[in-house]
Amino acid sequence: MIRKIQILGLSLAALLFTACGDSGPQTRGVYMLLDTSGTYTEEMDKASNIINFLLLKLNPGDSLAVARIDSGSFSEKDIIAKVTFDTRPSVTNQQKRGFREKMDDFISGLKSSPYTDITGGLIQAVEFLTETGVGNKTILVFSDMEEDLKKGHVRDFTLDMKGCEVIALNVTKLRSDQVDPREYMKRLEHWRARIEEGGGTFRVINDLDRLQSIFGE
Amino acid sequence: MGLSDMPQLWPGQPGLSLLIWIALIVIVLYFARKPAHSSIRAVSRLLRNALHLSSHSVLMAEERLKHRNREVLFSMGQEASERQITREFERMETVIHRDLAGFPTIYRKLDEQITRMEEDYSRTSEVPPTPDAWVRAVDAVSNIPSNGDTMVADVLNNIHESMNKAQKHAVEEYREMFHERHHLLKKLLPSWRRVNAALCEVKKSVDSLDERSKEVDSQLEKFEHICKGKxxxxxxxxxxxxxxxxxxxxxxxxxxxxxxxxxxxxxxxxxxxxxxxxxxxxxxxxxxxxxxxxxxxxxxxxxxxxxxxxxxxxxxxxxxxxxxxxxxxxxxxxxxxxxxxxxxxxxxxxxxxxxxxxxxxxxxSGVPMVMGGESFxxxxxxxxxxxxxxxxxxxxxAALPLESFVHSSRIVLGVLGAVILRLVAFVLRLLGNIAHHVGSAIVHGYDLIIFMPLWVEEKLINRTAETKATPVSDKPQPQPPAPAKPEPSK
Incomplete structure (x- = not known):
């Protein structure tokens, strides 16, 4: 009888230890790229709302970073604000307030850039999200998805986007898209192909009232 | 396996081949009839016996479970009853300690009161002293007629006045004494009341004890029932x-x-x-x-x-x-x-x-802070x-209902287990009977498949019997005498 109890106890302990390895729902990392080129700076109010939404939705333990897309985006200098929220809700709230203040400062002093290096921004985003070690990696690209590289910059290579979900937000239609809508389709298809080739997934959310779908809600 | 998959005995004639196959199968089945019947019956019997045996075992298990349930039920009831009886005795002890512990004091008080009352009562019964004998003699002398002698008359008058005074004094004494007796009797009233209160107190305690003892009696009766397993x-x-x-x-x-x-x-x-x-x-x-x-x-x-x-x-x-x-x-x-x-x-x-x-x-979200409802x-x-x-x-x-739940669920689950076992026993017995009847049905079905050779066999047997029964010569055989009809019994 004692032996049976011992075996049962050991089995339960083993089960508990193996179960402890299960971390439950994974932490989430969101990296948001803001296009600051040309007239897209006029869309910053919408970007601000999206950031507020992200701050409301992210939980303790999650990570958030916002970076700008400029002439050369593959740089830590382009990260405007980044944070990994504390596990305690009260500290998380303070961090969210601090993040919000940083973003407000950035938007108020924003200057537009002449070029749009989306690929560089994506590489930087993947690097950041990999470093944070989060479970779910989401990259939000707030841009018209029209890449305009500085002369000499090389970006025509396969991206490593494994495990990343790229969501293009508020992809505005350019004047040329009005003339030929196929341009718009072609542009989006080009990005889809590149990201899926790198092992990631790609989707577009243009209706900013349905931001809940970012987190699959 | 379809019809076309069967090897054709007659090439190009599937229908004929099928008929030959059927005939062959029927013949084989006919010759294997007896061992097949025995096997089917043996298997069905085996199944029926095995299932009946299982059913019997399950019923025995159910009986054991019921017995065990009964034991547990009585044991728990006994324990609960013991606990209640102990509690009642504890209550009685409390009552005795609280109320009857002061009984000697009450008894002493009662005794004192009664003694005092007796003394007072005996004092009330004291009769005032009767007038002395000389008073009567003097009264008789004072009533002697004076016969006109003034001196004698004066003396007698003086004596008479003295007598009247003495009588008046005696009456006053009597009055005083009666007054004192009334006073003593009046003093007895609170004593009676005190005695009455003390007795009421005792009665209350005894009544309470009586109620408790009735409760104990009822519990003991219950306990007795449980112990006897009624x-x-x-x-x-x-x-x-x-x-x-x-x-x-x-x-x-x-x-x-x-x-x-x-x-x-x-x-x-x-x-x-x-x-x-x-x-x-x-x-x-x-x-x-x-x-x-x-x-x-x-x-x-x-x-x-x-x-x-x-x-x-x-x-x-x-x-x-x-x-x-x-x-x-x-x-x-x-x-x-x-x-x-x-x-x-x-x-x-x-x-x-x-x-x-x-x-x-x-x-x-940019919504202005609402500062209403501060008071709430x-x-x-x-x-x-x-x-x-x-x-x-x-x-x-929640420990209290938990204890009741743990104890009562043992009984309820036991009863439920017994019901399930009985159901299982019934199903096993039913399956055994079904197996037996299915065996019989298969035997009949088997005979139905080979009905043709069976029919032929029956015809042949009948013919053989008829041949044996038919006499060799055509002479009519003498009829055996008809048996005498029995008399109808009245």
Missing amino acids: SAGERMLSSSAYTQFFISTFVLLIAVGGGIVNFNLIAYPMQEMVGGSSYLAGFKTSNVAAMVIILLELAIGLFFMESARFTRLFPVIGALDDKVRERMKWITLTILVILASAESALAYMRDLMAAENQALSQSL SSIPTAVQMVIGFILPFVLAL
């Missing part, structure tokens, strides 16, 4: 167990509801202590911690109830020395109060955190704190 006792105990089971289940469900409310009250603020993003076995660590605290409260509550002798779930605690048990009671109560205070603080913290989240949401804002906080403080004690009280 069916009335069994019925009473069973019905009591079912009632206890349903009531305790209901109360436990209410306690579970309280536990859920408690959990929701403390799970969120627990994130501040153990973090809001860690998981344990797939569950949020904060939720696990909240659940552990609730279970801890339940366990401490159980120990408290046990050490306070409200429940008897742990014989080890019941067997502890009274002093140790008393110490344990106070320690568990202190822990319970600490946990209740901690919960109250967590409930307060939950309110603060909710307000903080609300403020952050409003600032992020403290009410939910206070209510949450009070609920947080009370719920641990409510959970501790």
Whole structure:
């Protein structure tokens, strides 16, 4: 009888230890790229709302970073604000307030850039999200998805986007898209192909009232 | 296997081949009839016997279970009855100690009162002294006629006046004495009242004891029924167990509801202590911690109830020395109060955190802060704190229905087990009978397949019998004499 109890106890302990390895729902990392080129700076109010939404939705333990897309985006200098929220809700709230203040400062002093290096921004985003070690990696690209590289910059290579979900937000239609809508389709298809080739997934959310779908809600 | 898959005995003639196949099968079946019948019957018999045997075994198991249930029921009833009788005796002891311990004093008081009353009464019976003999002689002399002699008349008058004075004095004395007797009798009244009150007090105590003794008698009668294993006792105990089971289940469900409310009250603020993003076995660590605290409260509550002798779930605690048990009671109560205070603080913290989240949401969504309802804002906080403080004690009280549930569920589950076993036995017996009849049906079906050779066989047998029965010569055989008809009996 004692032996049976011992075996049962050991089995339960083993089960508990193996179960402890299960971390439950994974932490989430969101990296948001803001296009600051040309007239897209006029869309910053919408970007601000999206950031507020992200701050409301992210939980303790999650990570958030916002970076700008400029002439050369593959740089830590382009990260405007980044944070990994504390596990305690009260500290998380303070961090969210601090993040919000940083973003407000950035938007108020924003200057537009002449070029749009989306690929560089994506590489930087993947690097950041990999470093944070989060479970779910989401990259939000707030841009018209029209890449305009500085002369000499090389970006025509396969991206490593494994495990990343790229969501293009508020992809505005350019004047040329009005003339030929196929341009718009072609542009989006080009990005889809590149990201899926790198092992990631790609989707577009243009209706900013349905931001809940970012987190699959 | 289809018809086309069968090897064709007659190439190009599938129908004919099929007929030949059927004929061959029928012939084979005809020749294998007896062993086939025996096999089918043997298998069906085997199945029936095996299933009947199993059914019998299950019925025996059911009987054993019922017997065991009965034993448990009586044992529990005996224990409960013993407990109640002990309690009644304890109550009687209390009554005797409280009321009848002062009986010698009451007796002494009564005795004193009665002695005093007797003395007073005897004093009231004292008769005033009768007039002396000389008074009568002097009275007779004073009544002698004076016969005109003035001197004698004066003397006699003086004597007469003296006599009158003496009589008046005697009457006054009598009056005084009667007055004193009345006074003594009046003084007896409070004594009577005191005696009456003392006797009433004694009567009350005796009546209370009488009631208790009736209760003890009833309990003893019940106990006797249980000890003798009478069916009335069994019925009473069973019905009591079912009632206890349903009531305790209901109360436990209410306690579970309280536990859920408690959990929701403390799970969120627990994130501040153990973090809001860690998981344990797939569950949020904060939720696990909240659940552990609730279970801890339940366990401490159980120990408290046990050490306070409200429940008897742990014989080890019941067997502890009274002093140790008393110490344990106070320690568990202190822990319970600490946990209740901690919960109250967590409930307060939950309110603060909710307000903080609300403020952050409003600032992020750009909605201006609403500053209304300030006067009511403290009410939910206070209510949450009070609920947080009370719920641990409510959970501790769940030990009482839990004990009833544990004890009564043993009986109810036992009865349920017996019912299931009986059902299983019935199904096994039914399956055995079905197997037997299926065997018979297969035998008949077998004969139906080979009906043609059987028919031929029957014809042949009949013909052979007829041939044997037909006489060799055509001469008519003498008829045997007809048997005499029996007389119809009247």
